[in-house]
């Protein structure tokens with residue numbers, strides 16, 4: 433069972449906690465991995481590296497999100513860890529964002545369940561007491577970008593194919609207000625206005641310029657850079673940093689928390705529209721045909 437959205441829910445079939453591997457790492461720390469979320473603990477440093485592993489593109493399916501939420505809850509409650517490095521195990525892709533198949537051809541109850549999980553992962557990451565560093569080692573559109581935006585610091589590997597941004601309008605959908613709030617808090621109102629309306633996906637140099645990421649480094653230096661950034665952040669006393677983080681983020685998170693149910697209803701009615709379903713299906717079809 434896992435605590436999701438303030439209620440205890442049974443994990444869906446296929447997301448069994450029993451399917452986890454729990455072993456001890458070399459430094460004695462408990463290493464745990466679910467099917468799709470690999471955790472590499474460094475207990476001595478107080479850092480856990482989370483590697484997203486939902487091939488081929490780390491799309492955020494309901495099962496994947498549920499595993500990630502459970503993993504974050506465990507780390508948050510384990511005093512061994514003060515920092516998380518969030519990265520990908522899928523070559524060339526950080527995350528393709530929300531899984532379009534969860535938003536196409538399903539029923540309203542499914543859409544509601546899915547959206548609650550999307551809200552939950554955002555709240556967990558955005559309000560985490562730990563230091564979160566995103567080591568973005570691949571393309572990071574839409575929900576992938578959002579996950580990175582929740583982090584305290586973003587390092588992007590220098591590869592022109594690794595574009596990052598909230599491209600929802602290109603799919604004929606709209607970034608919800610809390611995606612927008614997170615982006616505005618990161619790059620400012622004017623840049624967010626332009627980026628959101630045009631659905632811009634920024635290559636590394638532009639992402640750095642606009643402030644979407646904090647650093648661009650050669651691909652082989654991404655993990656070492658994330659580690660060195662982490663040690664800088666961990667040098668700050670936890671209580672002072674955590675209270676400051678909360679002061680900076682609480683209003684944005686509360687905006688969603690207060691309207692959570694209404695936001696779910698909005699999503700369900702929006703995504704259920706025939707015209708939106710059609711746009712998403714066309715987009716998915718284009719993705720599939722790209723290869724042929």
Ligand SMILES: CCCCC/C=C\CCC/C=C/CC(=O)SCCNC(=O)CCNC(=O)[C@H](O)C(C)(C)COP(=O)(O)OP(=O)(O)OC[C@H]1O[C@@H](n2cnc3c(N)ncnc32)[C@H](O)[C@@H]1OP(=O)(O)O
Nearest residue numbers: 491528529530531532533571573574575606699702719720
């Ligand atoms: C007014 C009230 C409003 C209320 C709220 C309303 C609206 C809702 C807002 C919802 C928000 C959504 C945010 C999102 O995250 S939507 C998802 C957006 N994601 C994308 O646009 C990325 C699409 N993917 C790509 O661009 C590329 O796949 C790539 C990530 C750059 C990787 O490229 P490549 O390595 O070439 O891989 P392929 O393109 O060949 O893909 C392989 C495989 O994976 C499938 N796939 C890709 N992305 C997704 C996805 N997001 N979901 C599901 N499946 C995906 C792709 O179709 C291929 O499948 P096949 O192997 O079966 O062909």
